[in-house]
Amino acid sequence: MSIADKSTAKPRKLGLKERYAHLTRGLGWETTYQPMSKVFPFTDYEGIKIHDWDKWQDPFRLTMDSYWKFQAEKERKLYAVIDSFAQNNGHLNITDARYVNAIKLFLTGVSPLEYSAHRGYAHVGRHFVGAGPRIACQMQAIDELRHAQTQIHTISHYNKFFDGLHDARHMHDHVWYLSVPKSFFEDACSAGPFEFLTAISFSFEYVLTSLLFVPFMSGAAYNGDMATVTFGFSAQSDEARHMTLGLEIIKFMLEQDEGNVPIVQRWIDKWFWRGYRLLTIVAMMMDYMLPKRVMSWAEAWEIYFEQGGGALFEDLSRYGIRMPKYHEVASKEKGRLSHEVWATFYNYTQATAFHTWIPEKDELDWLSAKYPETFDQLYRPRFEYWKEQSDQGKRFYNNVLPQLCVTCQIPMIFTEPDDPKTICFRSTLYKGERYHFCSDGCKDIFLYEPEKYIQSWLPVHQIYQGNCGGATVPEVLNWYHMSLGNDNMDYQGSPDETLWNEWTADRHKSAI
Amino acid sequence: MAEPPAEQPGVPDINKRWVRVTGTHGDFVLFDFTIGDPDLTVELILPFPAFLEFCATNHAPATVEPAAQAAYERLHRRSWTIPLPQRRPGGASDRLL
Amino acid sequence: MTYQLTIEPLGETIPIREGQTVLDACLRNGIFIPYQCNHGLCSTCKITVLEGEVDLGDASPFALMDFERDDKRALACCARPMSDITIEADVDIDPDALYLPVNDVVGTVVGLVDLTHDIKGVTLEVPGDGLPFQAGQYVNLTVPGLDEPRAFSLANAPSKANFPELHVRRVKDGKGTGWVHHDLKVGDKVPLSGPLGRFYVRKSAANPMIFIAGGSGLSSPKAMIEDLLEEGWSGPITLFHGVRQARDLYFDGLFRELEAKHGNFTYVPVLSESDGTDGWTGETGFVHEAAIRRYDGVFKGNKAYLCGPPLMVEASIRALMKGRLFEHDIYTESFLTKADDNAKRSPLFQAI
Structure with missing residues (x-):
């Protein structure tokens, strides 16, 4: 048998790759009565040069038909499980009602990002010239919409019993600390299509997403929150496709033109730092908000970035791409990040849509064990002091609004990379105004595109300018749609705690 | 207690749960957790003792992928007082039932 | 009992024994289906059965979902034929691949020469059809006393299929290469299996x-x-x-x-x-x-x-x-x- 013999036989079937090529053939036509540059106005201005869109590899070659079939099957089972948990009072199986505060943070901080991602991918899916990236982005736009929906549906069960979950969309658009995730995504969505994919598909979905989802889902599962685990099913199984898009866009840009390399490097630097700052809330959740802990933030950073990311950047170095700028600063901060942030939220508990607390003694011990070089020396005494003050009826509240970093919008709470006792404070003058930054990473990002960041909607500035409902805490909380004493303040004495204690008391009674 | 509802075709039974160990990392176990249906699977990571507690709490039988077997047993030897979850049945079968 | 296995989109038909997996039959016949775990877990080798019946074997429910089974999908590493079958696999149509079947042959050592101070040239003679291969491919050589065969690239032009030629560098403390350097003699019989590998010239591209x-x-x-x-x-x-x-x-x-x-x-x-x-x-x-x-x-x-x-x-x-x-x-x-x-x-x- 040889190849020659077969050429006379019946015409062979098309391969999957060829069939997909035929299926998508003509989707990337050259326009005739309008110039291409007008139909695709965003493809050039970022400086990325593409010579051959057909070089785009789509390893999944998914058609809409099979996408619907596959997702419909998955979703049907998923909603059956969500219903079962609701009917079986799944919320009673969590370890402790304090856990729900992690869910509150997720619903107000992360789920709206899924929706933003939906919009972002739908937008860039329209603006790529090549059919390959257009289709990949359109599929992902639908995925992200599904993720937002399943998360809202899942968490809505907790909203029947606990405070702070009633108006996530409004809060995301108004509340001070939620401007951190909101502005992160708006920065990406208002960039060009290539930067958007580098930001979200590569830097976030590929490089950093494991740090968000795996520890979060593991925390949910270990703390008995099977409802949240169910939306993990939905999100994780789409992840392979999303991560592949992230790798493919990077390879594609790097191989298409040598001039793309420095542009891609700058985006990787920028979006690594932006994403890392965003993950601060995850650090806090892992170290402080889970009644039963999975791993420390420092451990997660080592496993998922230092080791996992190390292999990726070793491979990328073949293209002349190096590790993201300031990755070493992130590693230096891993022993302090979560403590600095939880302390800040404890300070401002009057304006958070979740409850805060001082960790119990065994929790402080866990932190001491996980952070032997920093916790006892720098943070434990402070928490113990606050506990003491609180026990004497002098619970500490910070009544001064914090200065924010113009880039990441996080209060200026981080410390010098080489000195954990000094606040890291950077600033620059631009057109006669002074702008402040939490880090060299955030300052660099501003300096490259100052005109973009001087437009930032900074919550503290807006409050002081009178744009947030008024000048007093109750007025601002009202504007946030937060109910004073219910949605905010310490867990101890909260309606959540009262309810939880009643349930557990009932359970003990019926157990006897 | 009320009669459990008759099982509907295609509706996953949320009381059926499985765990499949896919790897280890230091003292952590990497595993897939499934509720009711293989479609509903999520990747998780827990420290070894927490992992055993998790399997027990969820009444989830655990299997170990061949590639993870050796590393998993090493973790187990270090905490020998805790019973080892059921091994993968011999051969190539990965069926959990 | 042997059935016929046809692989689309290549249109190649190869024999498959009862009890042999589809993946094994393909690999044995030089047809490369992407695979990873080789025991039903990872779903890399997912195929569609277009005609005929297969036993799905131990495919994991994680890797092959129920609705996929209904849609005639199978995992090549677990699927065994129950009739003549036609499958469709995600194989790249490579105009340069000859898909030569893997043969087990016995070669007789006819030449031993020191190419350098540490590389031995071994020429074997294989009678009949010899060992047809594509230039660049390798063979597995069975070394007495070793469980796993050792791989060596074929150095002869494919036109000399009856005289496979191997270059063996002595690896310090290497058992296989030590045997070639010290024990192998002209006239010895050596079991070979090949050709293997996807390293060959892409002649369809005219590039330098x-x-x-x-x-x-x-x-x-x-x-x-x-x-x-x-x-x-x-x-x-x-x-x-x-x-x-x-x-x-x-x-x-x-x-x-x-x-x-x-x-x-x-x-x-x-x-x-x-x-x-x-x-x-x-x-x-x-x-x-x-x-x-x-x-x-x-x-x-x-x-x-x-x-x-x-x-x-x-x-x-x-x-x-x-x-x-x-x-x-x-x-x-x-x-x-x-x-x-x-x-x-x-x-x-x-x-x-």
């Missing part, structure tokens, strides 16, 4: 070719270049052969001869440890550095074939990529010893 070989990694490039020149390939071919010292070069005379005879062939031997006292006037340094000098660092538009130790292959890939030649145009055969292949890789690259 660069071969970079390190040490005894010359065997595949030798077969490939002899094959090309025999059939009158007219495009430019450049061979870089990197060794330590002049005494490590072999077939130097043959390649100089070929270079004189064929205007399209250039031969560049490179010494990394030339100390200036050996009278060497050729290229020195690492082999990829010589390639950079010859090509002025620009490799775009070529096809590159790399064969040698992992460090040489990696350095060459980096040089080629810096010169704007990427994964799609780079083919590698890296010989790994047991200690290699521990390096953690990301999924950024599949083939290189």
Whole structure:
């Protein structure tokens, strides 16, 4: 048998790759009565040069038909499980009602990002010239919409019993600390299509997403929150496709033109730092908000970035791409990040849509064990002091609004990379105004595109300018749609705690 | 207690749960957790003792992928007082039932 | 009982025994279906059964969902035939692959020659059809006393299918190569299995070719270049052969001869440890550095074939990529010893 013999036989079937090529053939036509540059106005201005869109590899070659079939099957089972948990009072199986505060943070901080991602991918899916990236982005736009929906549906069960979950969309658009995730995504969505994919598909979905989802889902599962685990099913199984898009866009840009390399490097630097700052809330959740802990933030950073990311950047170095700028600063901060942030939220508990607390003694011990070089020396005494003050009826509240970093919008709470006792404070003058930054990473990002960041909607500035409902805490909380004493303040004495204690008391009674 | 509802075709039974160990990392176990249906699977990571507690709490039988077997047993030897979850049945079968 | 297995979109039909998996039958017949775990867990080898019946075997419910089973999907590594079958697999239609079946043959040693101080040339004779292969492929050789066979590239041109030729460098404390160097005698019978591997010349692309070989990694490039020149390939071919010292070069005379005879062939031997006292006037340094000098660092538009130790292959890939030649145009055969292949890789690259 040889190849020659077969050429006379019946015409062979098309391969999957060829069939997909035929299926998508003509989707990337050259326009005739309008110039291409007008139909695709965003493809050039970022400086990325593409010579051959057909070089785009789509390893999944998914058609809409099979996408619907596959997702419909998955979703049907998923909603059956969500219903079962609701009917079986799944919320009673969590370890402790304090856990729900992690869910509150997720619903107000992360789920709206899924929706933003939906919009972002739908937008860039329209603006790529090549059919390959257009289709990949359109599929992902639908995925992200599904993720937002399943998360809202899942968490809505907790909203029947606990405070702070009633108006996530409004809060995301108004509340001070939620401007951190909101502005992160708006920065990406208002960039060009290539930067958007580098930001979200590569830097976030590929490089950093494991740090968000795996520890979060593991925390949910270990703390008995099977409802949240169910939306993990939905999100994780789409992840392979999303991560592949992230790798493919990077390879594609790097191989298409040598001039793309420095542009891609700058985006990787920028979006690594932006994403890392965003993950601060995850650090806090892992170290402080889970009644039963999975791993420390420092451990997660080592496993998922230092080791996992190390292999990726070793491979990328073949293209002349190096590790993201300031990755070493992130590693230096891993022993302090979560403590600095939880302390800040404890300070401002009057304006958070979740409850805060001082960790119990065994929790402080866990932190001491996980952070032997920093916790006892720098943070434990402070928490113990606050506990003491609180026990004497002098619970500490910070009544001064914090200065924010113009880039990441996080209060200026981080410390010098080489000195954990000094606040890291950077600033620059631009057109006669002074702008402040939490880090060299955030300052660099501003300096490259100052005109973009001087437009930032900074919550503290807006409050002081009178744009947030008024000048007093109750007025601002009202504007946030937060109910004073219910949605905010310490867990101890909260309606959540009262309810939880009643349930557990009932359970003990019926157990006897 | 009320009669459990008759099982509907295609509706996953949320009381059926499985765990499949896919790897280890230091003292952590990497595993897939499934509720009711293989479609509903999520990747998780827990420290070894927490992992055993998790399997027990969820009444989830655990299997170990061949590639993870050796590393998993090493973790187990270090905490020998805790019973080892059921091994993968011999051969190539990965069926959990 | 043997059935017929037809693989679409290739249109190839091959025999499959009762009880044999679809994946095994394909691999045995030179048809490469992507696979990973080989026992029903990972779903990399998912196929569609177009005609006939298969036993799905131990495919994991995780890897093959219920609705996929209803849609006639199967995992090639677990599926066994229950009738003649036709499957569709995600195989790349590679116009350059000959899909030659793997044969188990016995070769008789007819030639043993010291090519260098540590490389032995072994010529075998295989009667009948010999051992047909595509230049660049390798064979597995059964070594007495070792459980696993050892892989060696075929160095002869495929036109000499009855006389497989192997180049075996003595690896320090290596049991297989020690046996070849010390125990093997003319007249010995050696069981071989092959051809194997997907390292062959992509003749359907008309691009100029660069071969970079390190040490005894010359065997595949030798077969490939002899094959090309025999059939009158007219495009430019450049061979870089990197060794330590002049005494490590072999077939130097043959390649100089070929270079004189064929205007399209250039031969560049490179010494990394030339100390200036050996009278060497050729290229020195690492082999990829010589390639950079010859090509002025620009490799775009070529096809590159790399064969040698992992460090040489990696350095060459980096040089080629810096010169704007990427994964799609780079083919590698890296010989790994047991200690290699521990390096953690990301999924950024599949083939290189």
